[in-house]
Amino acid sequence: MTDAQRVLIVEDDVHIADLLRLHLADEGYTVVHAASGDDGMRLLEQDGPWDALVLDVMLPGVDGLQICRRARAMARYVPIIIISARGSETQRIVGLELGADDYLAKPFSMPELVARVRALLRRAEAMAQSARLDAGAIELGSLRLDPLARVALHAGRELELTPREFDLLLFFARHPGQVFARAELLDQVWGYGHDGYEHTVNTHINRLRNKIEADPANPKQILTVWGRGYKLVGAAGGGA
Numbered sequence: 001m002t003d004a005q006r007v008l009i010v011e012d013d014v015h016i017a018d019l020l021r022l023h024l025a026d027e028g029y030t031v032v033h034a035a036s037g038d039d040g041m042r043l044l045e046q047d048g049p050w051d052a053l054v055l056d057v058m059l060p061g062v063d064g065l066q067i068c069r070r071a072r073a074m075a076r077y078v079p080i081i082i083i084s085a086r087g088s089e090t091q092r093i094v095g096l097e098l099g100a101d102d103y104l105a106k107p108f109s110m111p112e113l114v115a116r117v118r119a120l121l122r123r124a125e126a127m128a129q130s131a132r133l134d135a136g137a138i139e140l141g142s143l144r145l146d147p148l149a150r151v152a153l154h155a156g157r158e159l160e161l162t163p164r165e166f167d168l169l170l171f172f173a174r175h176p177g178q179v180f181a182r183a184e185l186l187d188q189v190w191g192y193g194h195d196g197y198e199h200t201v202n203t204h205i206n207r208l209r210n211k212i213e214a215d216p217a218n219p220k221q222i223l224t225v226w227g228r229g230y231k232l233v234g235a236a237g238g239g240a
Helices: 014-026 037-046 064-073 089-097 110-133 163-174 182-190 199-212
Strands: 006-010 030-034 052-056 080-085 102-106 138-140 143-146 151-154 222-225 229-232
Touching: 006 014, 006 037, 014 030, 014 110, 030 037, 037 064, 052 064, 052 110, 064 080, 064 089, 080 089, 080 110, 089 102, 089 199, 102 110, 138 163, 143 163, 151 163, 163 182, 163 199, 163 229, 182 199, 182 229, 199 222
Parallel strands: 006 030, 006 052, 052 080, 080 102
Antiparallel strands: 138 143, 143 151, 222 229
16 A cells, blocks of 8 residues: 655644644545644655645745745645635735645635645646656757656756746647647646636746747747747747
């Protein structure tokens, strides 16, 4: 039998945390709770690896967005669900921009949260399995990506990419020259829970261009196909 998957909950409301812990434990997950942002950050960094994070935004000490940012700077990808007060649209946008996989507004259904955790963990495992099966390096023009090691090189120089940036670039590299709408990229790269947040794609496209294009304002590899979406071509590729 495999070890139980580990979920870290960072939530200062004890009642919500107890309910989350109970429902997730009933699903067979090993659940650890931190009641403050400082404790959550410490557990994230010192007691991992974690298979999923459930983060409140408003916390004593560091907030959930800072924890999300730190998690996305780590080498190992972990699915993140942010939970926060209803109506905090700005926090939702910022959380998704920082790399959260999903967002639930309070009050929420416990069965729904459990279902979303399950969905994210299944997707993370499917992505890991795909990387293992398709472990050969991918080369496209001046780009070289190693899906298993999760390393990307541009003109022989290693790129400093967030996990989500790597996933986006890898998806493009696996489909060279193919045009994808923002909604398609959200579905394929971000997955569940991002309907209506296509601007998140724009932000990540711009970040990738800043890292691989000689002139990000006049890109030669990550191209905009007006009215349709984006595509990745080799370094010598032209526009559309």
